[in-house]
Amino acid sequence: MTHHKKNGWQRLPGCLYLALLMSSALAMADGAASRQDEIQEMRTLASSVTANVLIYYNLNGTPYHIGNDEAYRNDMARLLGMATQFDHGDITEQVQNLGAAIAELKNLPQSATAARSTLSAYARWLPPVLDAHAQLDSALGALHDELPPASETRRALHDLSREIGQLLVEYQQASFPYLASVWLPDSQAMIRLDTSVEHRFAMLSARDVHLAQSLKAPIQNYRFVRQRLLTSGQWAPNAVGRYLIRAMQALDTQARGH
Numbered sequence: 001m002t003h004h005k006k007n008g009w010q011r012l013p014g015c016l017y018l019a020l021l022m023s024s025a026l027a028m029a030d031g032a033a034s035r036q037d038e039i040q041e042m043r044t045l046a047s048s049v050t051a052n053v054l055i056y057y058n059l060n061g062t063p064y065h066i067g068n069d070e071a072y073r074n075d076m077a078r079l080l081g082m083a084t085q086f087d088h089g090d091i092t093e094q095v096q097n098l099g100a101a102i103a104e105l106k107n108l109p110q111s112a113t114a115a116r117s118t119l120s121a122y123a124r125w126l127p128p129v130l131d132a133h134a135q136l137d138s139a140l141g142a143l144h145d146e147l148p149p150a151s152e153t154r155r156a157l158h159d160l161s162r163e164i165g166q167l168l169v170e171y172q173q174a175s176f177p178y179l180a181s182v183w184l185p186d187s188q189a190m191i192r193l194d195t196s197v198e199h200r201f202a203m204l205s206a207r208d209v210h211l212a213q214s215l216k217a218p219i220q221n222y223r224f225v226r227q228r229l230l231t232s233g234q235w236a237p238n239a240v241g242r243y244l245i246r247a248m249q250a251l252d253t254q255a256r257g258h
Contacts, residue, residue: 032148037256038086040158043140044248045079046098047165048072050133051176051241053102057122061175061237063112068238076102086131093141094136101128122178130173130183137165150258153207160200161248164222167193167229168244175235188233194229197222214254218247 052072055061076099083095105212111117114120141162149155167190174185201219203213222245228236 001091013144018026027049033154035143036147036150036154037160037252038082039140039144039250040255041145042079042082042086042091042095042145043137043162044165044245044252045075046080046095046133046136046140047077047168047248048245049075049098049102050129050174053105053129053169053240054126054169054176055237057105057108057115057126057173058237059112059115060177060235063115064110065238068241072102090139090142091136093133094139098129098132098136101132104128119178122176123182126176126179127182132167132171137162153204153211153258154255155206156200157251157258160204161251161255162199163197164244164248164251165198168241168248171229171240171244172237174232175237175240185232190229194226197203211254211258218250218254221250223245 049072052068052075056065056072057063061130079095080099083092086092105125108121109118144158170185170190170193173179173183174190201215203224205215205219225236225240225243228234228240
């Protein structure tokens with residue numbers, strides 16, 4: 001008579017086998033959720049870095065302010081560290097490309113007086129930063145969407161944060177006085193993004209009373225500068241950057257609880 005050996009899984013009692021399977025599935029889900037949170041944080045950092053670089057050189061705001069210089073340098077260092085730990089070759093390369101493009105901004109005027117005499121420098125050195133950010137954001141978005149959502153609320157919060165990040169960078173580009181020769185602002189795109197952001201805030205607030213309470217702060221931050229986003233010519237790059245970055249960070253933190 002032939003006897004077949006059972007493997008370790010088959011010899012386990014049924015209830016224990018099922019419990020181990022469930023535990024494994026939960027661990028995989030937690031891993032995917034954690035990975036999505038890391039991707040989202042990198043998206044927010046990339047938008048913050050790019051916005052603060054533009055704010056730092058923007059003569060329509062408060063240019064050459066040390067706070068914006070420190071902000072983009074600190075966020076860039078954090079982004080590089082996260083990309084290294086994330087261990088995805090394409091993402092690491094894209095982050096390094098963004099850092100390299102920003103490093104070239106040493107060629108830009110470093111004072112308001114010098115800026116007015118060398119306007120062509122902005123059209124040369126800023127577009128590579130914007131292109132590097134767009135490519136990084138696209139690559140991170142594709143990776144994020146490949147992973148199964150831990151929950152619909154978590155995914156919706158991430159999507160909302162990303163759209164605010166897109167508005168942030170779009171606004172900083174539009175408010176920059178010397179980019180018109182290489183980039184034309186799309187006011188309709190801004191309106192569409194704003195409409196989507198307001199819809200997402202309303203949808204998420206209606207979903208859960210506790211979530212609605214948690215969303216009050218990012219909603220307040222967003223709406224404090226919303227009119228600035230939708231009105232060209234009355235530029236306030238520093239204020240818009242500050243309040244939109246706060247909103248994004250609050251949304252990312254809230255998403256980790258879902």
